[in-house]
Amino acid sequence: MNPKSAQVLELAKILERLATYTSFSASYDLALTLEPTPYLDEAEDRLQETTEARTLLLNHDHITIGGARDVRGDVLSAARGVILEPQTILDVRETLRRASTLRRLIQRLHHQYPMLATTVELLEECSALQHEISRVLDDTGDVKDSASAKLATLRRQMRVAFDRLQSKLSNIVNNSNNAQYLQETLVTQRHGRYVIPLKAPFKGRIPGIVHDQSASGATLFIEPLSTVELNNEWRELQLEEENEVRRILRELCELIGHESKYIVRTVETLARMDLIFAKAKYAEELVASAPELVGFRDAPYPHPGSTIHLFEARHPLLDPDMVVPIDVELDEDTYVLVITGPNTGGKTVALKTVGLLTLMAQCGLHIPAREESRLTVYSEVFADIGDEQSIEQSLSTFSSHMTNIITILDEAGPESLVILDEVGAGTDPAEGSALARALLDDLVGRGITTLVTTHHPELKVYSHEKPGVRNASVEFDLETLAPTYRLIVGLPGRSNALAIAERLGLPERIVTGARGLITEEDLIADDLLDEIHKTRDQIRQTEEAARHKFEEAELLRAELQERLDHIETERRELLVQTREDADTEMAELRAEIRRLRKRLQAAGQPLDVIKQIEEASAGLGDNFTRLPEPVARGDDRIGDDEPHQFRLGDLVWVATLGAEGQISELSEQDAEVMVGRLRVRAKLDELAYRSKSESKREKKRQRAEVGIGTRGAAQGKDTATTSVKSPGLELDLRGQRVEDAIPNMEDYLDAAYMAGMPFVRIIHGKGTGVLRSAVRDRLHGHPLVTQYERGNHKEGGDGVTVVKIVPQQ
Numbered sequence: 001m002n003p004k005s006a007q008v009l010e011l012a013k014i015l016e017r018l019a020t021y022t023s024f025s026a027s028y029d030l031a032l033t034l035e036p037t038p039y040l041d042e043a044e045d046r047l048q049e050t051t052e053a054r055t056l057l058l059n060h061d062h063i064t065i066g067g068a069r070d071v072r073g074d075v076l077s078a079a080r081g082v083i084l085e086p087q088t089i090l091d092v093r094e095t096l097r098r099a100s101t102l103r104r105l106i107q108r109l110h111h112q113y114p115m116l117a118t119t120v121e122l123l124e125e126c127s128a129l130q131h132e133i134s135r136v137l138d139d140t141g142d143v144k145d146s147a148s149a150k151l152a153t154l155r156r157q158m159r160v161a162f163d164r165l166q167s168k169l170s171n172i173v174n175n176s177n178n179a180q181y182l183q184e185t186l187v188t189q190r191h192g193r194y195v196i197p198l199k200a201p202f203k204g205r206i207p208g209i210v211h212d213q214s215a216s217g218a219t220l221f222i223e224p225l226s227t228v229e230l231n232n233e234w235r236e237l238q239l240e241e242e243n244e245v246r247r248i249l250r251e252l253c254e255l256i257g258h259e260s261k262y263i264v265r266t267v268e269t270l271a272r273m274d275l276i277f278a279k280a281k282y283a284e285e286l287v288a289s290a291p292e293l294v295g296f297r298d299a300p301y302p303h304p305g306s307t308i309h310l311f312e313a314r315h316p317l318l319d320p321d322m323v324v325p326i327d328v329e330l331d332e333d334t335y336v337l338v339i340t341g342p343n344t345g346g347k348t349v350a351l352k353t354v355g356l357l358t359l360m361a362q363c364g365l366h367i368p369a370r371e372e373s374r375l376t377v378y379s380e381v382f383a384d385i386g387d388e389q390s391i392e393q394s395l396s397t398f399s400s401h402m403t404n405i406i407t408i409l410d411e412a413g414p415e416s417l418v419i420l421d422e423v424g425a426g427t428d429p430a431e432g433s434a435l436a437r438a439l440l441d442d443l444v445g446r447g448i449t450t451l452v453t454t455h456h457p458e459l460k461v462y463s464h465e466k467p468g469v470r471n472a473s474v475e476f477d478l479e480t481l482a483p484t485y486r487l488i489v490g491l492p493g494r495s496n497a498l499a500i501a502e503r504l505g506l507p508e509r510i511v512t513g514a515r516g517l518i519t520e521e522d523l524i525a526d527d528l529l530d531e532i533h534k535t536r537d538q539i540r541q542t543e544e545a546a547r548h549k550f551e552e553a554e555l556l557r558a559e560l561q562e563r564l565d566h567i568e569t570e571r572r573e574l575l576v577q578t579r580e581d582a583d584t585e586m587a588e589l590r591a592e593i594r595r596l597r598k599r600l601q602a603a604g605q606p607l608d609v610i611k612q613i614e615e616a617s618a619g620l621g622d623n624f625t626r627l628p629e630p631v632a633r634g635d636d637r638i639g640d641d642e643p644h645q646f647r648l649g650d651l652v653w654v655a656t657l658g659a660e661g662q663i664s665e666l667s668e669q670d671a672e673v674m675v676g677r678l679r680v681r682a683k684l685d686e687l688a689y690r691s692k693s694e695s696k697r698e699k700k701r702q703r704a705e706v707g708i709g710t711r712g713a714a715q716g717k718d719t720a721t722t723s724v725k726s727p728g729l730e731l732d733l734r735g736q737r738v739e740d741a742i743p744n745m746e747d748y749l750d751a752a753y754m755a756g757m758p759f760v761r762i763i764h765g766k767g768t769g770v771l772r773s774a775v776r777d778r779l780h781g782h783p784l785v786t787q788y789e790r791g792n793h794k795e796g797g798d799g800v801t802v803v804k805i806v807p808q809q
């Protein structure tokens with residue numbers, strides 16, 4: 001891409017704003033050097049990456065690359081034999097950790113984010129290197145004692161030597177015989193040796209080596225002769241420790257150097273991923289959308305087959321609360337647009353908006369325009385905008401523009417976009433107009449997509465008559481004497497000079513005189529343009545009113561549909577609730593009848609009286625059972641003729657498990673469901689959607705059934721519960737002794753069998769392995785167990801045993 005044109009269109013300012021959303025220096029530099037691609041496939045891939053990143057960050061807002069560092073120079077230095085600082089080594093580890101976390105997360109969601117998953121495949125985890133760094137260094141960058149056996153021994157010896165040295169010095173300074181010689185009763189350091197402060201007049205009273213003196217000369221810092229050997233021993237151990245630490249760091253850096261090419265690739269991939277995330281964040285800030293990118297279509301010569309369809313486009317560098325959106329749509333026959341209108345009316349902003357949004361899209365950035373926008377991917381974008389008068393090169397405004405235009409004409413081709421502002425300006429109007437028409441003739445004849453602005457009225461007629469060229473204009477409000485900044489494609493700009501002068505108070509005789517000097521053809525054309533603009537405004541107002549009516553109708557329709565859906569849901573919930581209440585009351589009534597029966601038998605009532613009571617209770621039961629049947633649980637969905645479209649986070653009923661869960665991953669054929677802490681992969685036709693109200697109602701029903709069964713068992717041995725409550729998919733035995741855990745597991749397996757569960761998970765932890773062995777020994781040959789195995793790494797590995805239950809006959 002032409003760098004000067006990119007600068008004129010202010011792409012650099014966009015990239016500077018983009019760079020502020022990056023997380024570390026490598027991606028920051030990548031953002032500042034981002035260039036538009038001239039290739040359609042690459043541009044589409046870039047946009048798709050940004051789209052996927054926006055969705056990913058919306059659903060997983062905790063994702064970050066913060067903590068990564070640009071360690072490429074450091075690891076290359078390590079490859080050359082340089083010993084890195086411990087903190088730099090920790091930066092290498094933290095960068096690799098970020099890469100590992102990001103790679104695992106996105107690859108787990110590769111069905112939803114295929115482009116990002118392809119990118120993170122380039123990330124190298126270097127797990128062995130991460131482990132070695134963690135083994136050698138602690139989080140503060142200090143080498144651990146356990147880094148080597150020799151280092152552990154040296155540091156243990158250092159502590160012993162240090163304690164002996166400090167003990168000896170403490171005895172000297174605390175000796176009452178030495179108190180009169182000492183300036184203070186303390187031990188300090190000078191030049192790496194431990195010394196005591198001796199008063200200068202008492203030099204020699206305590207034999208020792210003088211290492212320093214105070215500024216006043218009143219105090220001498222001496223190393224007592226009795227501690228010289230201890231100091232020497234401690235210092236020698238220090239030197240040995242430093243050598244051992246250096247050796248350990250050298251070996252660690254050699255390992256880093258060996259992995260340098262993988263680390264460099266990881267940093268570059270992290271920078272690319274961070275740039276994609278920065279594009280997504282910037283798109284959210286701009287409230288932008290992804291345009292549809294298209295190639296050059298087949299079109300009659302000389303039309304290049306380009307497409308520019310921008311709707312509600314906004315310049316991204318202007319205040320979003322103040323900028324007026326514009327629509328720029330070139331029909332299939334048009335590839336050159338000539339924009340006319342008054343100064344400060346928004347012509348230049350319109351040109352810059354089209355050019356800048358084109359460059360942004362080819363950089364992979366979402367653009368501030370409606371989703372329906374479509375743009376061609378150009379091999380080059382050329383722009384000549386603004387006053388580039390150069391005093392140093394003795395170039396006038398006209399000369400400067402001509403120099404740029406000559407360069408553009410030499411380099412532009414049918415797959416280029418050319419943007420020219422105020423073409424033919426800065427010189428004699430007649431010559432400028434002729435030159436502008438000649439330039440446009442050349443660009444039109446060569447089939448180059450072109451956008452130009454001009455003040456020359458002759459170009460209005462030219463644009464109307466020339467095939468492939470179309471007029472456009474910026475609106476001007478004569479009531480407020482201010483531009484509206486709206487771009488109107490299809491109509492040239494009107495001459496507003498006389499109308500503005502009249503409204504500002506110029507004497508009517510002068511305005512009338514000026515009007516008389518204008519040719520009748522020009523006046524008629526201006527009146528026709530005025531009438532066309534008024535008609536266009538009326539049509540636009542009519543369309544706006546119709547659009548508002550349509551939106552109101554859509555809102556009303558949606559409201560009515562929601563009310564209908566709620567009515568149907570409430571009806572079904574009412575039927576289910578009524579049925580459950582009836583079941584509960586019936587169970588309580590039967591229990592009461594059984595109690596009365598026992599009391600009548602105890603009182604010696606005749607059998608015919610007892611039979612009458614039983615017949616009456618049976619009649620009551622029949623009345624209860626005549627209630628309408630509710631829709632079967634698990635299938636209670638609105639609109640049974642239309643299958644539910646599952647989404648992430650939906651509550652569903654897993655028929656094969658007889659349990660409720662939440663969708664955590666979703667593909668076209670199946671889904672991953674979280675049932676408690678267990679992940680289950682199931683086909684979509686095995687799942688039934690559950691609303692939150694249905695979920696609460698089902699839990700309430702299960703509690704009621706368990707309560708009825710408990711009361712029935714207490715009131716009579718002949719009472720049986722129609723369903724058995726599931727004991728849950730997991731049993732946690734951690735912290736229990738073997739003699740307590742095994743009976744608990746037996747009870748749990750019985751309950752799981754009665755509930756018809758296909759499998760369960762026994763959590764016993766890893767620990768010493770005693771509980772795990774006891775659990776698996778008991779499961780071996782158990783009558784209710786068909787098979788058992790260790791859990792996978794997601795389920796807990798050796799800390800969990802998955803048990804398959806014998807199916808009920």
